[in-house]
Amino acid sequence: MRELFFSIIIPVFNNQKYLKKCLSSVLNQKFKNYEILIIDDHSSDNSKKICKDFLIKNKNIVRLISNHKNLGVGKSRNIGLRNSKGRYIIFLDSDDYLMDQGLINLKRIIEKKNFPDVILNHISQNKEPKNNLFFLKHFQNKKINKNNFLEEITKNKLLINECWRLTISKELIDKKNLSFKSIQIAEDASFIFKVLIRMNNIAVNKNKFLFHRSRLNSLKFSIGIAPAFAYLSVLSELLNYKKKYLKDKAVSNYLKLKMSYILSNVNIYLNLLKDNEVPKLAKKIRKIYNKSNLKGYISAQHKSTKGIGNKIKSNILSSEKKVIHRIDGKLKKGESIILYGAGIITLSILKILKKQKYNIRLILDDDPIWKGRKLSKIKVNEAIYLKNKKIIKNNLFVICNISSNVLNKIKNKLLKLNIKKDKIVCFDL
Numbered sequence: 001m002r003e004l005f006f007s008i009i010i011p012v013f014n015n016q017k018y019l020k021k022c023l024s025s026v027l028n029q030k031f032k033n034y035e036i037l038i039i040d041d042h043s044s045d046n047s048k049k050i051c052k053d054f055l056i057k058n059k060n061i062v063r064l065i066s067n068h069k070n071l072g073v074g075k076s077r078n079i080g081l082r083n084s085k086g087r088y089i090i091f092l093d094s095d096d097y098l099m100d101q102g103l104i105n106l107k108r109i110i111e112k113k114n115f116p117d118v119i120l121n122h123i124s125q126n127k128e129p130k131n132n133l134f135f136l137k138h139f140q141n142k143k144i145n146k147n148n149f150l151e152e153i154t155k156n157k158l159l160i161n162e163c164w165r166l167t168i169s170k171e172l173i174d175k176k177n178l179s180f181k182s183i184q185i186a187e188d189a190s191f192i193f194k195v196l197i198r199m200n201n202i203a204v205n206k207n208k209f210l211f212h213r214s215r216l217n218s219l220k221f222s223i224g225i226a227p228a229f230a231y232l233s234v235l236s237e238l239l240n241y242k243k244k245y246l247k248d249k250a251v252s253n254y255l256k257l258k259m260s261y262i263l264s265n266v267n268i269y270l271n272l273l274k275d276n277e278v279p280k281l282a283k284k285i286r287k288i289y290n291k292s293n294l295k296g297y298i299s300a301q302h303k304s305t306k307g308i309g310n311k312i313k314s315n316i317l318s319s320e321k322k323v324i325h326r327i328d329g330k331l332k333k334g335e336s337i338i339l340y341g342a343g344i345i346t347l348s349i350l351k352i353l354k355k356q357k358y359n360i361r362l363i364l365d366d367d368p369i370w371k372g373r374k375l376s377k378i379k380v381n382e383a384i385y386l387k388n389k390k391i392i393k394n395n396l397f398v399i400c401n402i403s404s405n406v407l408n409k410i411k412n413k414l415l416k417l418n419i420k421k422d423k424i425v426c427f428d429l
Contacts (some may be wrong), residue, residue: 005031005034005086006036006090006106007085007170008035008090009037009091009309010039011094012041012043012094013042018095018096019412022094022095023038025097026092030104031103031104031295034061035061035085035086036062037065039065040067041070041071041072041073042068042069042070050237064211068241072187073180074180086167088110088119089170090164090166091166092387096210096213097211099209101207106207106209111188112127113142113143114143117172117199118166118172119167120135120166120204121171121210122206123211128366132165133141138158144202144204146200146201147250150281153249153254154254159257161189162188162192163188163192163403178425179191181234181237183226183235184231185228186233186262187225187230189234189262190234193241194241197241209232216369216370223269223272223347224274225280225281229285232294235259236294237292239259239297242256268344268345270319271320272351276367278316281309289379319352323352327398331396331410335363337353337358337359337361337398337425338364338396338397339362342365342367342380345401345427345428349401350376361395367383392418393418397414397425399418401428411424
């Protein structure tokens with residue numbers, strides 16, 4: 001029997017709107033040496049029927065595994081990995097889709113580069129930045145060893161945090177016993193850093209491969225105890241790995257960069273907690289807190305849960321003071337604040353600004369996914385508002401974006417509109 005080249009793992013949960021497009025984009029590929037593993041995570045909408053219809057028509061290609069209860073995307077992907085038979089693994093979210101010729105072009109790259117451990121793919125998406133070419137341009141069309149790759153992305157502060165950006169050798173996953181953590185969000189971030197530090201080499205696929213659809217109702221925009229715990233859990237992992245790889249300069253420096261990203265997210269999600277959620281989170285993190293170096297980041301005066309809760313509150317107050325200090329240094333009396341960029345960072349900063357009763361005039365964003373939406377009861381407006389010169393006057397612009405690449409583009413855009421440098425404050429991860 002011919003070896004399958006790709007296993008395409010698709011976790012599905014209540015995504016009837018985009019699921020047909022996702023599955024059809026794979027089945028319409030000219031290259032056919034692959035299997036589709038659909039993991040239905042106990043969907044309650046029409047997703048299960050759609051999956052079954054595709055299974056009936058494509059039994060030789062499609063396998064459907066139905067979870068008896070909702071397990072989450074991390075555990076669903078792990079089920080897919082355990083059942084996969086392909087030489088390379090592709091993770092495809094059920095609201096995303098493959099581009100035409102995506103699989104055949106990827107196979108050619110893999111064969112041409114003599115079967116690398118990992119392939120970093122060209123991704124298009126419905127938000128800024130519209131693709132990841134700014135990332136891919138740093139690498140030539142050749143197989144790159146692990147250390148050279150990690151040094152390059154660390155030097156340029158480039159991070160990979162989503163598994164659907166990579167195609168990964170099943171042999172690497174099996175040999176290194178790689179799997180996803182069972183946490184609400186950031187399971188990708190945890191999985192990816194372990195892939196990158198344990199691979200031997202990586203290649204770059206600059207052909208259009210996958211379209212990612214960012215949606216505001218996805219888990220990455222959720223707040224509360226679960227996402228805060230998730231990022232603290234990943235931070236705990238990173239601290240343990242950093243200790244293990246202290247003598248490996250390339251890996252150690254990369255992990256340090258990754259930690260700064262995760263730590264920023266920890267602070268963001270801690271700040272978004274309600275007062276009554278702090279003691280509940282403190283109780284939940286007690287085990288990992290005592291088993292890792294988290295004490296250096298969320299240390300308490302004593303080991304009780306109450307002590308951990310007090311330290312979390314202290315971290316929140318510290319974050320608030322840093323934001324206020326940066327804004328007060330540039331905000332003059334009578335000026336308002338215009339927030340540029342909508343998202344989880346903005347939500348966190350907005351909470352701080354509202355608490356201190358700052359005057360928020362507008363929230364602006366270039367991405368169409370925010371059109372007509374509200375953030376903390378404030379409408380998100382299109383950046384076209386900047387054409388009104390009255391809006392530009394007497395305002396401090398606070399730019400919030402997780403991508404430093406996008407942040408710098410926005411900053412340059414504002415400078416071209418003759419907005420002074422001292423009237424711009426930037427917050428990224």
